Amino acid sequence: MKIWTLILFLSLTEICLSQPFDTARYTIQVKYSGETDQYFKNDAAWRGADGASSVDLGNGKILWLFSDTFISSDSTRSRKGSKIIRNSIGIQEGFDLKTAPVKYYWDKSGEEQQAFFHIPGKFWFWTGHGVMIKDQLLVFLMKVREVKTGLGFESFGWSAVLISNPADDPSKWKMKYLEGPETYGLIAGSAAVLKDGKYLYAYGAVEPSTHEIYVLRWKIDLACSGDISNPEWFSNGKWSPRTARNPVPEPLFIGGTEFSVHYDPSLKKFIQIQSYGFGEAAIGMRMADSLQGKWTEPFLFYKPGYPGIKKPFMYAAKAHPELHGDGIYITYNVNSFDFGELIENQNLYFPKFILIKITDNKKQQ
Numbered sequence: 001m002k003i004w005t006l007i008l009f010l011s012l013t014e015i016c017l018s019q020p021f022d023t024a025r026y027t028i029q030v031k032y033s034g035e036t037d038q039y040f041k042n043d044a045a046w047r048g049a050d051g052a053s054s055v056d057l058g059n060g061k062i063l064w065l066f067s068d069t070f071i072s073s074d075s076t077r078s079r080k081g082s083k084i085i086r087n088s089i090g091i092q093e094g095f096d097l098k099t100a101p102v103k104y105y106w107d108k109s110g111e112e113q114q115a116f117f118h119i120p121g122k123f124w125f126w127t128g129h130g131v132m133i134k135d136q137l138l139v140f141l142m143k144v145r146e147v148k149t150g151l152g153f154e155s156f157g158w159s160a161v162l163i164s165n166p167a168d169d170p171s172k173w174k175m176k177y178l179e180g181p182e183t184y185g186l187i188a189g190s191a192a193v194l195k196d197g198k199y200l201y202a203y204g205a206v207e208p209s210t211h212e213i214y215v216l217r218w219k220i221d222l223a224c225s226g227d228i229s230n231p232e233w234f235s236n237g238k239w240s241p242r243t244a245r246n247p248v249p250e251p252l253f254i255g256g257t258e259f260s261v262h263y264d265p266s267l268k269k270f271i272q273i274q275s276y277g278f279g280e281a282a283i284g285m286r287m288a289d290s291l292q293g294k295w296t297e298p299f300l301f302y303k304p305g306y307p308g309i310k311k312p313f314m315y316a317a318k319a320h321p322e323l324h325g326d327g328i329y330i331t332y333n334v335n336s337f338d339f340g341e342l343i344e345n346q347n348l349y350f351p352k353f354i355l356i357k358i359t360d361n362k363k364q365q
Contacts, residue, residue: 021287021299028285028301029357031327036353039097040090041346044075046104047082048349050315050333051258053129056322057091057137059167064090064102065127065139070349071106071113079343086115086124086144089170095324097353105170116170117141117161119177125159128189128258133200133224137166140189140202142257143180155207155257158187162226181229184245188216188231192261192272194291195220201291202231205257212251215292234292252293253286260318261291264328267360273330275317276300283317283332283354302354304332309345311337327357 040048049066057063069088070079085106094100107114117125123145130139143157158180163173180188183204191203191213200223206212216231217239232239235249242249259274272286276298284300306312317332331351336342342349 019294019296021285021296023299025360025362026287027359027361028299029327029359030302031355031357033353033355036097036329036355037347037350039353040102040350042102043104044077045072046070046088046090047072047077047079047346049088050335050349050351051087051127052316052331052333052351053127053258053260053318054320054322055130055132055137055139057166058132060094062092062095062100062320062322063130063137063166064092065130066090067126069106069115077346079346083113085113087117087127087141089116089127091170095322097323097325097329117175123156126155128158128187128204129191129193129202129260130189131193131195131200132166133195133220135166136224137163138193138200138223139163140193142187142190150208155187155190158183158189158204160189160228176226178226178228181231183216183231184242184248185210186214186216187257190257191255191259194261194263203259203261205255206251207257211254211256213253213255214249214251253295256315258316258318260320262319262321263291264321264358267358271319271328271358273317273319274298275315275332279313280304280306281314283330301356304334304352306334309334309336309348310341312348313337325355327355330354330356 047070049069051067053065055063066088069085070082072082088106090102090104092100092102106116123143125141126144128140139161141159142155144153144155147154160178162176165174185206186204187207188204189202194201199217201217203215215234218231233242256274261272264271270288270291275281276284282300282303284298286295286298288295314334320329323329
């Protein structure tokens with residue numbers, strides 16, 4: 001187990017004004033263990049995926065939401081000859097990575113393996129985040145299609161799926177797909193989804209590629225009924241409907257398509273976690289007193305190493321406060337710009353873990 005106490009601070013240019021991260025007040029310890037990196041590797045058919053968002057289902061189980069997934073057709077645990085499906089899920093029994101098993105699900109009902117979430121159309125779903133609302137599960141999905149420019153794909157909209165019986169085995173889930181309303185390029189729920197006693201909140205980024213971050217909300221009762229048609233936006237210091245593209249409201253900050261937000265009761269702060277940069281990226285965080293901000297500037301606290309990987313890139317860092325440990329578990333994805341290396345190297349494409357512990361030095365005095 002390696003431990004770093006890091007004091008690295010990097011101020012990034014923001015479109016909106018933000019407050020500095022208080023590096024004198026907070027100390028961050030980062031622990032890495034190769035043991036936790038083995039957690040997702042035990043299934044012979046499920047051979048890695050990206051995304052890796054988590055939802056506490058409230059019954060001693062955690063739902064894992066994955067996007068592109070390798071499914072092997074044999075028991076060799078190899079990616080050679082595997083099929084890539086666009087999303088899958090896992091159900092973890094318990095909260096301790098050392099003892100809690102996970103079982104994976106995708107659609108096996110047809111002649112070919114298919115994504116767990118799919119509907120007819122010339123697009124596919126990548127998973128965002130989700131939340132339990134009353135006794136139902138609501139999962140947000142990014143709508144993605146092929147294009148001939150850039151990386152070869154783009155997010156162009158969003159949907160959600162309301163699951164009325166999430167306590168049952170996922171093979172028996174009753175799912176109602178909900179079409180997302182016009183949100184002017186914002187992919188709602190691509191990042192964190194939270195709730196309080198009255199409202200459901202969904203963070204998202206403006207796509208393609210500009211990544212202004214906004215948060216929307218719906219009344220809980222409306223979301224439970226499947227009505228996500230008229231969200232309120234937090235903009236210019238208040239919640240209000242948005243009925244036109246212009247004027248463009250000021251974003252919360254500039255972020256990534258995927259990130260996490262959770263409330264830390266010991267710090268009495270909301271914590272936002274994401275990856276920064278392209279390629280050999282870093283992991284950083286922001287803090288705020290409320291879920292809509294004002295958010296601090298990012299504080300970059302960890303940059304992974306990539307031993308034995310020739311062309312690595314890292315992305316989709318997220319926190320998982322549902323997991324039990326001496327701190328907060330964070331996953332991140334490591335891929336390769338060389339598809340052949342991705343197929344051959346089984347250390348790639350399984351979500352990796354770090355554990356961070358944030359200390360409020362003011363409370364220690």
